[in-house]
Amino acid sequence: MRCKLEGRIIVITSGKGGVGKTTATASIGAALALEGKRVAVIDMDIGLRNLDVVMGLENRIVFNIVDVVNGKCKLSQAAIRDRRIENLFLIPASQSDNKDVLTPAGVERVGKLLKKEFDYVLMDSPAGIERGFENAVASADEAVVICTPDVSSVRDADRVIGLLYARSITPKLVVNRIVPEMVANGDMLSHEDVIDVLSVPLLGLVPMDQQVIISSNVGLPLVMQSDSTAGQAFRRIARRLNGESDLPIQVPSHQKGVWGMLNRKFGKK
Amino acid sequence: MLNSLFKRFAGHTPGNETAKKRLKFTLICDQLEVNDSTLKNLQDDIIQVISRYFEIDREGLQLQFQRDKDLSTLAFNTPILCVKKELGRAVPDQGVKERQR
Numbered sequence: 001m002r003c004k005l006e007g008r009i010i011v012i013t014s015g016k017g018g019v020g021k022t023t024a025t026a027s028i029g030a031a032l033a034l035e036g037k038r039v040a041v042i043d044m045d046i047g048l049r050n051l052d053v054v055m056g057l058e059n060r061i062v063f064n065i066v067d068v069v070n071g072k073c074k075l076s077q078a079a080i081r082d083r084r085i086e087n088l089f090l091i092p093a094s095q096s097d098n099k100d101v102l103t104p105a106g107v108e109r110v111g112k113l114l115k116k117e118f119d120y121v122l123m124d125s126p127a128g129i130e131r132g133f134e135n136a137v138a139s140a141d142e143a144v145v146i147c148t149p150d151v152s153s154v155r156d157a158d159r160v161i162g163l164l165y166a167r168s169i170t171p172k173l174v175v176n177r178i179v180p181e182m183v184a185n186g187d188m189l190s191h192e193d194v195i196d197v198l199s200v201p202l203l204g205l206v207p208m209d210q211q212v213i214i215s216s217n218v219g220l221p222l223v224m225q226s227d228s229t230a231g232q233a234f235r236r237i238a239r240r241l242n243g244e245s246d247l248p249i250q251v252p253s254h255q256k257g258v259w260g261m262l263n264r265k266f267g268k269k
Numbered sequence: 270m271l272n273s274l275f276k277r278f279a280g281h282t283p284g285n286e287t288a289k290k291r292l293k294f295t296l297i298c299d300q301l302e303v304n305d306s307t308l309k310n311l312q313d314d315i316i317q318v319i320s321r322y323f324e325i326d327r328e329g330l331q332l333q334f335q336r337d338k339d340l341s342t343l344a345f346n347t348p349i350l351c352v353k354k355e356l357g358r359a360v361p362d363q364g365v366k367e368r369q370r
Binding site (some may be wrong): 150151153155158159162183185186187188189190193196197 | 283284285286288289291292293296299300315
């Protein structure tokens, strides 16, 4: 029998949809498991589940988080074990219910059980700031806010950051989908601009990467692709979360000229 | 890089600067839950009050918004050209700060 753990529950949220919450949850979860931690990723987007397909576990679903909260099954029955990465588990969302079937109190109760079973519990929050969001943050000790470098995403992130502060959580920021060429040309907000506006601690910077779509097509973990710049960025984010807080944050850059070409050609990290 | 320099010489404002400006202004309005016209009226009123005592450069007036964990600060900065004679008494501090929340 395993000794009881005292895990950390981290909610991954953004306010705006489509900025990469689900990809971030799957990737950070997988990366933490690769670091040797026991990890559960939980899809809190009831009615619009997607974490299962991103992780390639969609055809192994029997029970879901709604069943767990409503006491229809045990935690261990709903947790799907990832066969490629040891110690990584998914608890999927229900696809037939809507967000109102869960209550923050119910999620909080299950959160306490989850903490005893896992080192890290990542809650993939739905877009928006209504009930679904409230359920996702109900049991969270910490929060990671994902945003992309555009006006609407940063604005929504600011709103969510305000809501998290109100719950005494100081969120950490991940700026996703940075296009270094556009930043260099002054056509995209730089990560400094975003941090200046949002003034929360930075956790990591993730470049735009076609591998994200390629991996999600086949349901392979992004962090296991050595040629994925985004995957490598998420691995660093996981290491920083997992106590290596002095690991430097890498700023995505585009290499021009012969070296850049060679690096791209030979898939150097 | 060269491209962006060229654009600057041609008098283009880079997209990221426009984005940042718009973003900051939007966030002020969002956080204070006021619309631009209220903010504009506030600015006009403040100018009026300051103008009673100082000659100020209206063009140089800046509205800044800063947010920390539990305190937000709205700051109006204005270059003061001179003190109006009839009211005397110079004030060493340049600019007026309004605290919010």
